[in-house]
Amino acid sequence: MYTDSSGKTLEDYPRPSVAVDTAVLTVDPERALAVLLVRRADDLGRDAWALPGTFLHEKERLADAVLRSLDQKAGLRGTEPRQLHVFDDSERDNRGWVLSVAHVVVLPWKVVAPVVEVGPDDVRLAPVVDVPALEFDHDVIVRMAVEDVRARYRHEPDPEALLEEPFTMRELRHLHAAVAGVAHIPPDTFRRRMERQLKDTGRTKERTVGRPAALYLRRRSSLRH
Amino acid sequence: MYTDSSGKTLEDYPRPSVAVDTAVLTVDPERALAVLLVRRADDLGRDAWALPGTFLHEKERLADAVLRSLDQKAGLRGTEPRQLHVFDDSERDNRGWVLSVAHVVVLPWKVVAPVVEVGPDDVRLAPVVDVPALEFDHDVIVRMAVEDVRARYRHEPDPEALLEEPFTMRELRHLHAAVAGVAHIPPDTFRRRMERQLKDTGRTKERTVGRPAALYLRRRSSLRH
DNA sequence: CAAATAGTGTCTCTTAGACAGTATTTG
DNA sequence: CAAATACTGTCTAAGAGACACTATTTG
Numbered sequence: 001m002y003t004d005s006s007g008k009t010l011e012d013y014p015r016p017s018v019a020v021d022t023a024v025l026t027v028d029p030e031r032a033l034a035v036l037l038v039r040r041a042d043d044l045g046r047d048a049w050a051l052p053g054t055f056l057h058e059k060e061r062l063a064d065a066v067l068r069s070l071d072q073k074a075g076l077r078g079t080e081p082r083q084l085h086v087f088d089d090s091e092r093d094n095r096g097w098v099l100s101v102a103h104v105v106v107l108p109w110k111v112v113a114p115v116v117e118v119g120p121d122d123v124r125l126a127p128v129v130d131v132p133a134l135e136f137d138h139d140v141i142v143r144m145a146v147e148d149v150r151a152r153y154r155h156e157p158d159p160e161a162l163l164e165e166p167f168t169m170r171e172l173r174h175l176h177a178a179v180a181g182v183a184h185i186p187p188d189t190f191r192r193r194m195e196r197q198l199k200d201t202g203r204t205k206e207r208t209v210g211r212p213a214a215l216y217l218r219r220r221s222s223l224r225h
Numbered sequence: 226m227y228t229d230s231s232g233k234t235l236e237d238y239p240r241p242s243v244a245v246d247t248a249v250l251t252v253d254p255e256r257a258l259a260v261l262l263v264r265r266a267d268d269l270g271r272d273a274w275a276l277p278g279t280f281l282h283e284k285e286r287l288a289d290a291v292l293r294s295l296d297q298k299a300g301l302r303g304t305e306p307r308q309l310h311v312f313d314d315s316e317r318d319n320r321g322w323v324l325s326v327a328h329v330v331v332l333p334w335k336v337v338a339p340v341v342e343v344g345p346d347d348v349r350l351a352p353v354v355d356v357p358a359l360e361f362d363h364d365v366i367v368r369m370a371v372e373d374v375r376a377r378y379r380h381e382p383d384p385e386a387l388l389e390e391p392f393t394m395r396e397l398r399h400l401h402a403a404v405a406g407v408a409h410i411p412p413d414t415f416r417r418r419m420e421r422q423l424k425d426t427g428r429t430k431e432r433t434v435g436r437p438a439a440l441y442l443r444r445r446s447s448l449r450h
Numbered sequence: 451c452a453a454a455t456a457g458t459g460t461c462t463c464t465t466a467g468a469c470a471g472t473a474t475t476t477g
Numbered sequence: 478c479a480a481a482t483a484c485t486g487t488c489t490a491a492g493a494g495a496c497a498c499t500a501t502t503t504g
Contacts, residue, residue: 010321013280015240018324055238059315059322086308086326090284096235097284099243101311169483189466191484210482211474394456414493416457435455436501 017096020065021053021138022081022103023145024074025128026112027162031178032127033149035142036112038073039122040135049124050135051142053100066103074115074123079105084144087137100136104145106160129181153179157194158218166201166215169194242321245290246278246363247306247328248370249299250353251337252387256403257352258374260367261337263298264347265360274349275360276367278325291328299340299348304330309369312362325361329370331385354406378404382419382443391426391440394419 024036035051042048054069056062066081081103090097116125126132128146131139152159153176163171169191177185199219204212249261260276267273279294281287291306306328315322341350351357353371356364377384378401388396394416402410424444429437 010242010280010323013242014283015242016281016284017235017238017240018243055235056241058239059241061315062311062313083311086287086311088287090286098235186467187483188468188485193466204483207476208482209476210480211484213483411494412456413458413495418493429456432503433455434503435453436457438456 014097017098018056019053019093019098019100020056020062020069020081020103021051021100021136021141022066022070022105023051023084023138023142024070024076024105024107024112025145025149026107026109026125027175027178028109028125028127031174032129033146033179033181034125034127035131035145036074036116037124037126037132037134039124042135048135049126049132051138062101062103066105070105076107076111076115079107081105082148084141084148087140089137092136102141102144104148106149106162108162108164110164150180155193157197161218165217166203168205168213168215170213172198172216239322242323243281244278244318244323244325245281245287245294245306245328246276246325246361246366247291247295247330248276248309248367249295249301249330249332249337250370250374251332251334251350252400252403253334253350253352256399257354258371258404258406259350259352260356260370261299261341262349262351262357262359264349267360273360274351274357276363287326287328291330295330301332301336301340304332306330307373309366309373312365314362317361327366327369329373331374331387333387333389335389375405380418382422386443390442391428393430393438393440395438397423397441 026034026036028034037049038052040048040050052069052073054065054072056065057068060068062083063081067077067079070076070079082105084102084104087100087102092098092100112125116123128142131142133139134142149160157172158167158175163175169187172194173185173187173190176190177183197219198216201215201217203215205215206212251259251261253259262274263277265273265275277294277298279290279297281290282293285293287308288306292302292304295301295304307330309327309329312325312327317323317325337350341348353367356367358364359367374385382397383392383400388400394412397419398410398412398415401415402408422444423441426440426442428440430440431437
């Protein structure tokens, strides 16, 4: 057995339980940024809402634990979790000493909709502007997740590949407004900022009211969808 | 004992060892951004270099473990660690399943100098442009730490409070050049960007060659120093 | 005075924002 | 044609970068 500089072995150190908790964000048809919540019986047996999470399995990767918890709790698959922060207050979970690695996952509405619409009663979406009180420090995780995603959408067109390609400038703009949480983004300046970062297909959207809109692709087309 | 939704208790889950590893960055008198390394006997008993780190104690906060490891391994105190990332490859440490929470700490040369100059032989600084091969994934941690600090210095004057107040624009500019890893920053545009974020003392530096320079304070003066 | 350093005026370029105009479709 | 939507031209303001100029000190 290898030892560290003090001659102790790994077994000589206390080990915390390690959990992952995930803010799953999506944009609903009303163009609101929303987060997925799961029902959870709290200390007193009352219903409460929390983010989906799970404890780490033996030698499991954190991202795999995130995907496993989303599959088990909400039947969601195939995503790319990003780490946000480790919550390490020893009192944060009254079951014991639990570190939680907070993650964010962004999914298209098309993927989330079936889960919350026809799925079980203990999964729901809440708009991020109106999240109910959550268990543990999950309110903080939601805030960090929203900030993270908004920062990523600030300068790049749809970095999470929420839109199906090809898409129009209008669709892209509405998506960015939803993520940013604003009602309106000026179309002309938005176009000029984004156009150089997109690939023009040369095609236009057919059978529309008004002048047909050009169709674009992301430069680095996502493998998703 | 509280249980989770599956009826299992905390003890039913495997628990990884959890470590912290820290990139301590400073700017040396030659104006190079440098990282603190500690000597470590590797698998074969040969000398190798690594970042200072330690295993978490019972219910200890991560930031406290970072401070404890810096005190023990290098005699450094009084800092504000920031989390960078959790490294979770189960094979990353051949002693067993170890999660490592990487941190970055930025310290003034005045604090680091005594440790590396008169301190023990198994602590040294390496310029970040020329870091030797490190144990584990510590090379990656150094890269992330440097990126983190550079991003923080991009738009704000000395956010880590490396300079003692008051300081001149020239001192601030040289510091920012060191952090960014460039030989020169154009003085006029640098001044215009930073001046509005500083508090002018109205005083000037005495007994200098050339016109005396104005002395500035950070707006939100640090509690350190 | 020369040398050295501090600081300013100003030009160009780029970009965001605002706003009005032109272009192309449906019905 | 009107209505609707897509797109462009152009003005203004702000900021970065470059460069020359002025200002204030020491010796």
